[in-house]
Amino acid sequence: MTKARYFEIGVDCLEIIAVLLALLLAVYVSIWAGLLLLGVLLLGLVSLICNYDAWIVRRLSTLENPLILPLCRTGFVGRHRRMLRLLPSEPRCRFCMVPFGGLGKVFGIRPSPPNPNYCRSCFEALPTTTHELKVGVLFADLRGFTSWSETHTSSAAADLVSRFYARANRVLTSDDALVDFIGDQVMAIYLVDMPSLGARTADIMVAATRRLIQAEGKVTESLPVGVGIHMGKAQVGSLATGGSKNFTAIGDVVNTAARLQSAAKANEILISETVYDALSEKKPQADRTTLELKGKAELLTAFILR
Structure with a gap:
């Protein structure tokens, strides 16, 4: 330090x-x-x-x-x-x-x-290896993109995803998220150690997600978004080899956020119980559910925000 x-x-x-x-x-x-x-x-x-x-x-x-x-x-x-x-x-x-x-x-x-x-x-x-840090992880994905792509050209699909990337990047980075793009989905890493996040990380992630869904809803040629959010400790840093470096996160918290996003319906936010408990005292109205997620040995309690 x-x-x-x-x-x-x-x-x-x-x-x-x-x-x-x-x-x-x-x-x-x-x-x-x-x-x-x-x-x-x-x-x-x-x-x-x-x-x-x-x-x-x-x-x-x-x-x-x-x-x-x-x-x-x-x-x-x-x-x-x-x-x-x-x-x-x-x-x-x-x-x-x-x-x-x-x-x-x-x-x-x-x-x-x-x-x-x-x-x-x-x-x-950037780090050359990974370090264990507490993070919030957000995955956002375009719902129905695969079926939509079947009836549109590859250039139209690329243009749709590029515009989604740009809007997601603009919305999420306003809260100090570190954004990465994977296929037609966006991954945002929130380092809880950052003073601008800290104890408010869960609230910030949910608010950013609502802004993203709202921004996508205003676009004529766009698809609905499904979002999954989880918090916990992950290995954060570089996974690249050779002379290159990158910045990403890996671990169960990342896998869980990705699975929650896969289970989310159109314009639906699925947050883990950990995230819900970390929200401020004035918690948003949410439906409690239990999910059987792919690759997870136990059922996961989650909350649905719309």
């Missing part, structure tokens, strides 16, 4: 210097000049961090304690994700949300060659 604090303090100091320089220009020249300088300096700082701090990250990361995980716990990742989401254009780094297009392209922010889903800095900071 100490090394993460050093990194965070270093970035905060650079941001403070940028603000002070902009204030000086605003006072002695003009407010507009100060605002312009502030924007240029902050975007330049983002470019510097995302492209050229790999050597610092490598020095601060260890196999047992990769830099990205303590930065999640301190709130650094969450704060900067919220700021970087304001910059327009896709695609983005799946971890820090910095855009590779638009202003990101202008300022030279480039994806990492080993894994273009991440910026260079995030790729270096």
Whole structure:
């Protein structure tokens, strides 16, 4: 945690210097000049961090304690994700949300060659193995996609899924979820250690799911969504081999969330008893049910939200 604090303090100091320089220009020249300088300096700082701090990250990361995980716990990742989401254009780094297009392209922010889903800095900071962490896992799937695909072209199917990905990514990442795409379904990982989530993780996941279903319902050419949510401890980190890395979660909590999603009907949210118990005192109206899920030895108690 100490090394993460050093990194965070270093970035905060650079941001403070940028603000002070902009204030000086605003006072002695003009407010507009100060605002312009502030924007240029902050975007330049983002470019510097995302492209050229790999050597610092490598020095601060260890196999047992990769830099990205303590930065999640301190709130650094969450704060900067919220700021970087304001910059327009896709695609983005799946971890820090910095855009590779638009202003990101202008300022030279480039994806990492080993894994273009991440910026260079995030790729270096990602763990090379998995670590046991408490997570919330959300799976969302387009209902009826297989039968729909039989009567539509492959390009139409790809376009439908791409638009679903874009809407799901926009909705879920607003709450600091780490999103991955698998076939026609979306997997979102919520790290409970992040200060923006914490004890509110279950409430945040349910609220995000309702927003996703509502967003899909407003689209003319779309399919209904089924969602499964579970919480618990999972192995989180990289499962990639060789020189590449990724960020995912694996374990029973992930399998259970996926099975709940498979059992959910159109526009239905199936949450485990663990998630329901973790909701705030004002729990939503839900129907209790018992499910026999594929691959599970025992019946699972779940709650249906509509």
